[in-house]
Structure formats: structure tokens, C-alpha cells
Amino acid sequence: MSHADQHFIHALLHNETQVVGEIYQRFAPKVKYYVLQNSGSADDAADIFQESLVDIYNQAKYKDLQLTCPFEAFLLMVCKRKWLNELKKRGRQGVTKDLDEQFNVGEDSFRDAEKTWADNEKARLFKTMLGQMGERCQEIIRLSLTDKPQEEIAAKLGVTYGYLRKKKSECMASLISAIKDNLSKWGLT
Amino acid sequence: MNDIDYELIERYFSDRMTEEELMAFESRREADPEFHEMVATWFDVSNTLRQSLQADPQRDALVQTLQSNRPIFNEKAKVVSIRKLMAAAASVAVLIATLMYWSPWKKDLYSQYSIEEMISPAERGSTKDSLAQQAATQFNHRDYKEAVVTLDKLLAAQPGDAYARYYRGLSYLEDGLTSRARADLEVIYNGESVFKYDGAFFVALSYLKDKNTVKCKEWLLKIPASAENYDKAQELLGDL
Numbered sequence: 001m002s003h004a005d006q007h008f009i010h011a012l013l014h015n016e017t018q019v020v021g022e023i024y025q026r027f028a029p030k031v032k033y034y035v036l037q038n039s040g041s042a043d044d045a046a047d048i049f050q051e052s053l054v055d056i057y058n059q060a061k062y063k064d065l066q067l068t069c070p071f072e073a074f075l076l077m078v079c080k081r082k083w084l085n086e087l088k089k090r091g092r093q094g095v096t097k098d099l100d101e102q103f104n105v106g107e108d109s110f111r112d113a114e115k116t117w118a119d120n121e122k123a124r125l126f127k128t129m130l131g132q133m134g135e136r137c138q139e140i141i142r143l144s145l146t147d148k149p150q151e152e153i154a155a156k157l158g159v160t161y162g163y164l165r166k167k168k169s170e171c172m173a174s175l176i177s178a179i180k181d182n183l184s185k186w187g188l189t
Numbered sequence: 190m191n192d193i194d195y196e197l198i199e200r201y202f203s204d205r206m207t208e209e210e211l212m213a214f215e216s217r218r219e220a221d222p223e224f225h226e227m228v229a230t231w232f233d234v235s236n237t238l239r240q241s242l243q244a245d246p247q248r249d250a251l252v253q254t255l256q257s258n259r260p261i262f263n264e265k266a267k268v269v270s271i272r273k274l275m276a277a278a279a280s281v282a283v284l285i286a287t288l289m290y291w292s293p294w295k296k297d298l299y300s301q302y303s304i305e306e307m308i309s310p311a312e313r314g315s316t317k318d319s320l321a322q323q324a325a326t327q328f329n330h331r332d333y334k335e336a337v338v339t340l341d342k343l344l345a346a347q348p349g350d351a352y353a354r355y356y357r358g359l360s361y362l363e364d365g366l367t368s369r370a371r372a373d374l375e376v377i378y379n380g381e382s383v384f385k386y387d388g389a390f391f392v393a394l395s396y397l398k399d400k401n402t403v404k405c406k407e408w409l410l411k412i413p414a415s416a417e418n419y420d421k422a423q424e425l426l427g428d429l
Contacts, residue, residue, distance in 0.1 A: 015250045024258040032262055046262035050255045057251055062240055123241040126234055145239040150203060169199035170192065176230055 005071035012057045023053070027072055030099060031079045037097040040083065048086070052078040055120040065116065069109035077105070077113035085121065085187040118188060125186045129178045137171035144168055190227055198231050298428055299397050307336075307356050324356065333360040351382030359391060367395040378411070386416035393425070402429055 011019035028049055035045035055078060059065040067074060076099065130138060143153045154164040183189055200206055201214055218225050307328035320343050327336040340357040343350055358373030374395070377388030393408035406429060412422040 012251060013247070015247065015254055017254050020251070020254050021258055024261045028258075028261050042262045046259050049262070050252075050259065053255055054248065054252065057248060058241075061245075061248075119237075123237050126238050127241055130238060141238070142242065145235060145242060165199055165203070166192075166196060169195040172199065172231060172234070173190075173192075173195040176227075176234055179234065180230075 003067035003069070005074075006067050008071040009056065009060045009065065009067060012053060013060055020053075023071075023075075024049075027075055030072075030076065034076075034080065034097075034099055035083055038083065039087070039092060044083075044086070048079050048082050051120075052082055052117075055082075055116050058120055058123075059116040063115075063119065065112065067109075068112065069105045073105050074109060074113055077110065078117050081114060081117040082121075085117075088187055089185070121186060122188055125182060125188065126175075126179060129175060129182065132178065133171065133175060136167075137174070140164065140168050140171050141175065190223065194224065194227070198228055201228070202231065202235065298425070299394060307359075321353070324353070328356055328360060331363070333364040336360045337364070351377060351380055351384055355382070355384040355388060358388070362391060362395050362398070365398070367399050370395050386412045386418055390418050390422055393422070405429065 008019065008023060010016075011023070028045075031049050032042060032045040035048060036042065040048075052075060056065065056075070130141060133141075140153075140157065143156065144150070146153075150164065151161050154161045157164065159167070197214065201211075206214065218228055307325040320339055324336050324339040324343065327333075327339060337357055337360045340353045340360065343353040344357065347353070354373050355377050358370045358377065361367075361373065362370035371392055374388045374392045377384050378386075378392060380388075389408055389411045393405045396402075396404040396408065406426060409422045409426050412419055416422075
């Protein structure tokens with residue numbers, strides 16, 4: 001049995017504009033209030049809100065997220081987690097004022113929200129680190145992640161397959177090391 | 190961990206290992222925690238990147254929708270007492286009643302419903318597009334005579350170009366050449382382009398300009414409820 005609020009997630013997956021509008025009408029004010037209370041701006045709140053909805057979309061589409069609590073509670077948890085981390089990245093102190101209402105949220109829901117945030121933050125970190133690599137490495141890694149045969153990729157890059165393999169493993173190793181260096185800065189440990 | 194280890198992991202994930210190499214790899218993975226962790230991270234990084242770099246048109250569409258809702262965050266919270274609200278509503282009602290009676294906007298229906306901007310061509314590069322670009326600039330600067338000259342060139346090259354014909358019709362209309370306008374716009378209405386029912390609407394407006402209300406209504410009624418400009422057509426019908 002899926003949670004009654006699963007329809008909000010369905011709406012995100014299928015871009016149901018009316019329901020998405022309802023999500024903004026109903027839940028945006030709380031997130032705005034929360035961010036404004038904790039040294040953020042209305043623009044910050046809009047960013048956090050939008051990113052959280054995309055994160056929930058990703059989690060539902062690629063990781064089969066199923067709600068176990070009201071959508072509002074879940075969305076607020078993801079937004080809060082994201083804002084907390086943003087403050088940390090900006091070198092500010094953490095959240096001091098919380099929202100008044102307490103949802104009775106089980107441990108499962110809390111863990112799902114945390115995972116929704118973390119999985120997506122991780123993907124953002126990986127992408128950012130990839131973007132900071134040299135152009136050649138980026139090209140090699142991006143091409144390797146497609147389903148094209150390695151030989152075809154080597155031909156496209158004008159190198160031998162042996163060279164591609166060697167270069168690709170070097171690039172991956174330095175990408176992984178850059179990621180590890182930044183995990184804690186991004187709040188992912 | 191060294192370069193040889195990395196290449197080994199790369200080969201493992203590319204399915205390039207012999208049976209023996211694979212067995213050696215697996216047993217090392219079991220025995221060496223550092224190696225084990227590196228393999229797991231390697232998998233996670235490639236897998237996560239593959240997923241997030243993949244195009245997702247559905248997600249792009251959702252982001253568009255989210256963006257369009259963004260202004261909600263910049264609205265000021267309104268706190269108005271009910272009594273003030275009632276007073277405001279009452280004075281607005283009086284204003285509306287006065288305006289309904291006086292109807293200053295009824296003076297010239299034509300100018301109320303006239304032309305939108307000419308959309309600039311989406312693709313770029315060819316001579317045809319630079320002509321269309323030129324026509325759009327002239328049209329949007331209300332140089333309708335010049336726009337007609339440019340659109341003539343486009344239509345000489347491609348008589349089937351509904352875009353050029355539609356805007357030539359509108360240019361004639363704005364220039365007061367209603368029968369020429371109708372000649373173009375009726376072709377549009379009889380075709381199947383995206384401008385079809387806009388064509389019908391502006392034929393109706395051309396009759397309005399000629400003060401032929403009967404014909405105007407007749408053309409407005411050609412616009413079906415499924416058309417984008419149906420509401421506009423109904424509104425004008427109501428005004429007539």
C-alpha cells in the first residue's frame with residue numbers, strides 16, 4: 001500500500017502542472033519562513049525548494065522512492081537538510097530556529113529523506129568534480145559512460161584502445177581522489 | 190594502490206578479463222579491504238555519473254514548471270483585516286459598475302483586439318531566415334509597408350510558407366488594405382498550419398474594420414472550442 005500522498009510524487013514524475021502549482025501554494029510559505037529565519041533570503045528559499053523537488057523526482061524515478069509519511073513532512077525534511085548543508089558550505093553556523101509544528105515522522109521516513117538529500121548531493125559533487133578536471137579527462141570519462149563500444153570511443157578520440165584504457169583509468173583515479181578530498185566539505189561523510 | 194591497480198579495475202568493469210584474471214581479481218578483493226573499497230567507489234562514481242549525465246527530458250520539463258512557480262517566493266505576505274478588505278471590495282464594485290455603464294473601452298473594438306508581435310524565426314543562418322528576421326523587425330516597428338516588401342520576397346521563394354503569408358496578411362490589415370489581408374488570411378485558414386485559427390480571427394477583425402459585423406461574427410464562429418484563441422473569439426462575439 002502506498003501512502004495517500006504518493007500522488008504528489010506521481011505529479012512530479014509526470015509534470016502535472018496543476019498539482020505542482022498546489023505544492024508551491026501549500027508548502028512554499030513554510031520553507032520560505034524557515035530559510036528567512038535562518039539567515040537566508042527569499043531567493044535562497046526558492047532555490048532550496050526547487051532543488052529539493054528535483055531531488056525527490058530523481059529519487060522516485062531512479063531509486064523507487066515510496067513515501068511513508070505525509071509529503072509535506074518529507075519535503076520539509078529534505079529542504080531543511082539542504083539548507084543546513086548550504087549554511088555549512090557558506091561557513092555559517094547551523095540552523096538555530098526550527099519550525100514549530102512537529103510531524104510525527106517515523107525513523108524510516110527520516111532515513112529516506114536523508115538518503116534523498118545525500119544521494120543527490122553526492123551526484124552533484126561527482127558532477128562538479130568531473131567538471132573541474134582537464135578537458136581531455138572529461139571527454140574520456142563522459143564518452144566511456146555511454147554504451148558505445150570502447151573501440152569506437154578510441155577511434156573517435158583518435159587513440160588506440162590500449163591508450164584509452166590507460167588514460168581512462170588514470171582519469172578515474174584522479175576523479176575519485178578529488179571526490180574523496182571534498183566529501184567532508186560537502187557534508188557527505 | 191598504483192596505476193596498475195587502476196587499470197586492472199578499469200578492465201574489470203569493461204568486462205575484459207579472462208576467467209583466471211577474474212578469479213584472481215575477486216580473491217584480491219576479498220583479501221584487501223583497501224582494494225575492495227576502491228572497486229566499490231569506482232562503481233559508485235561511474236554509475237552515479239552515468240545516471241546524472243543522462244539526458245532526462247521529463248526532468249527538464251518539470252524544471253520548467255518549477256521555474257514558472259518560483260515567483261511565489263517573492264510575493265509579500267499580505268495581512269489585511271477583513272473590514273478593510275470589505276471596504277476595498279465595495280469601492281472596487283462601485284468602480285466596476287461605473288466603468289460598465291460608461292464603457293470607455295467600447296470606443297474602438299478593433300484596436301482592442303489587434304495584432305501581437307511577429308515572432309522572430311527560431312533557426313538562424315540561411316538567407317531565408319535573415320529575410321524573416323528583417324520582416325519581423327519591420328513588422329514590430331510598425332513599418333508594415335516595408336514588411337510587406339520583405340515578406341513578398343520570402344513568399345516568392347516559398348509560396349507555401351504559412352508563417353510569411355500570415356504576417357503579410359496582418360501587415361496588410363494594419364495598413365488598412367483589408368481585402369488584400371483577407372486574401373492571405375483565408376489561405377491560412379484553409380491550410381493546416383499553426384496559424385489556422387488566428388487566420389480566421391484576423392479575417393473577422395478585417396470585417397470589423399470594414400464595419401461588417403455580420404461577416405465578422407460569421408468568421409468568429411469558425412473558431413472551434415479546441416482552438417487556442419477560442420476564448421478571445423467568444424469575448425469579441427459577446428462585445429458585438
